[in-house]
Amino acid sequence: MGNEKVESLSGWQTGVNPFRRNQTGHADAEPCSIIIFGASGDLTRRKLVPALFNLTVDGSLTVPFDIIGFARRDKNHSEFRDDMQKALDEFSRTNPVRFSGLEKFLMSISYCRGNFDNPEDFKALAGYIRELETQRGGPPNRLYYLATPPDAFPEIIRNLKKSGLTVDNPVTEGWQRIVIEKPYGNDLKSAWMLTGAVHSVFKENQVYRIDHYLGKETVQNILAFRLGNGIFEPLWNRRYIDHVQITVAETLGVEGRAGYFDASGIARDMLQSHILQLFSLIAMEPPVSFDPEYIRDEKVKLLRSVRPIDMDNMQRQVVRGQYQNGSVGGKSVLGYREEPSISENSRTETYLAMRLEIDNWRWSEVPFYIRTGKRLARKITEVDIVFKAPPHRIFKQVGIERLQPNVLGLRIQPEEGMSLCIGSKRPGQSYEINPVSMEFNYSTSFGIPSPEAYERLLLDTILGDSTLFAREDEVELSWGLLDPVLKAWENDPSIHLANYEAGSWGPHEADILLSRDGRSWRDL
Ligand code: BG6
Secondary structure, rough: OOHHHHHHHHHHHHOOOOOOOOOOOOOOOOOOEEEEOOOOOHHHHHHHHHHHHHHHHHOOOOEEEEEEEEEOOOOOOHHHHHHHHHHHHOOOOOEEEEEEEHHHHHEEEEEEEEOOHHHHHHHHHHHHHHHHHHHHHHOOEEEEEEEEEEHHHHHHHHHHEEEEEEEOOOOOOOEEEEEEEEEEEEEOHHHHHHHHHHHHOOHHHEEEEOOOHOHHHHHHHHHHHHOOOOOHHOOOOOOOOEEEEEEEEEOOOOOOHHHHHHHHHHHHHHHHHHHHHHHHHHOOOOOOOOOOHHHHHHHHHHHHHHEEOOHHHHOOOOEEEEEEEEOOOOOOEOOOHHHOOOHHHHHHHHOOEEEEEEEOOOOOOEEEEEEEEEEEEEOOEEEEEEOOOOOOOHHHHHOOOOOOOOOOEEEEEEEEEEEEEEEEOOOOOOOEEEEEEEEEHHHHHHOOOOOOHHHHHHHHHHHHHEEEEEEHHHHHHHHHHHHHHHHHHHOOOOOOOOOEEEEEEOOOHHHHHHOOOOOOOOOO
16 A cells, blocks of 8 residues: 555655755765774664665665774674674664675675774774775775764874875865764864864865764655645744644663763753754754755754853753653663662763744744653654644633644654644534544555665765765854753752653653643653
8 A cells, every 4th residue: 555655646756865965866976995983883783884784785885885894802804794794683674694795795894903093003094995995996985984982083083184094186086074973072162172173184075973863764854844745834933833842752771871871961962963953954944955055054044043041040941850760661770870880979961851942033932842861751752843722712612621732743753754633523412622633654654664864874975965964063053052051060069950760751840841831741
């Protein structure tokens, strides 16, 4: 059923992907070396190598490429290949043994041992890359992927330059691009410093700041939905929308990332990057075209219009929380401070709720409520657009005091899709209006699996399309918004840290954030 539907619409619906500049099939991909720094880490195993494999399997990446892992651990090529084969068995969305090109794919993987702060190791890496490039032929196109802890980024960038790996003369010497994983800085100042280090070697158009949320199909669908459907865009403003809720809830705790998470907290981990990206796509003005710079310009314009948090009344706008022990999915779980490697006095927030306002014509006086947390009741990411009530309360005459608002729910994950909640008369002699839901579900409508976010984003970096990557000014503005809050938490221990039970929907204080405005969080 699902497939038939897509085919019948394909006459007017299909085309080149507007989010991909220069897209003419995949003709723009060129042979290249993909150098992964931090290759023995989890990201390489779980995401990067499986993504490159799946791009090969589905025919999106047909040009020759070499994957070179660079990390501190002592390993030879074949040991690293074995590790990656195991990673494919465990994490690839397509079964590796069914792919006849598996052996060839594995042979494109090799390993270089080295320390990020040792220029000699980079010289050896440079020699090795050049050897591969000679064998492969074609221009020396190189994608440097920084999958290391962030404190290694500046050193790696410096050493890339020192070892002569970063010459960028597109005519004779191919392209060099750098992909930088989050966190991009730890606050505004460190983000500036990192940008300084990056720009001392790479031009902005060579830099790809990755945010895997932008690679999710359903996140890209926000723009398709807003701009491709005539009925919604006229409603997308303060005249019809009462408020917006963004929920990014996880059931997981810190899962072996205690060191990183305890030093950053959920505001840095989720809000500065993923959630502000979602927020920007929902609230930005329509771009005049799909040119990457035009889209990013609109996001920047939006972030500039966000009203800075009123620091004198911060606690009326921002709630932070930390989970205590409880039960998630029927299993008892420890409280945050009891987790291995977390200090028993830690004040790191595992939950954040925030009320934002945008000072522009479209959104004036429409609050955006954001909540995100670890160890919540269920894993769900959803944006809910809550519409205003009809102007005249005609149903009061038949005893109905309050109607449920119309809500458009954009479900990013899981069960990707959309729902529109409307009021309908309940069948029978009495007059009762009940909320009912019109649903669209990605998997049943299209019947084809979505590629993983990293597949999409890695292919874009190889194609040189930066649309789905954060630009320098976007990152700075998002840190700028958050920075005063982070500083206040750091400097003023009297600022309340609310507790919540693991497996709940977060602290009571987050409910007050909305009830003060006469609203409540959606039941998800
Ligand atoms: C990562 C965060 O960027 O995103 C993690 O560092 C978080 O803490 C993860 O769990 C959530 O991603 P997803 O795709 O599972 O929603």
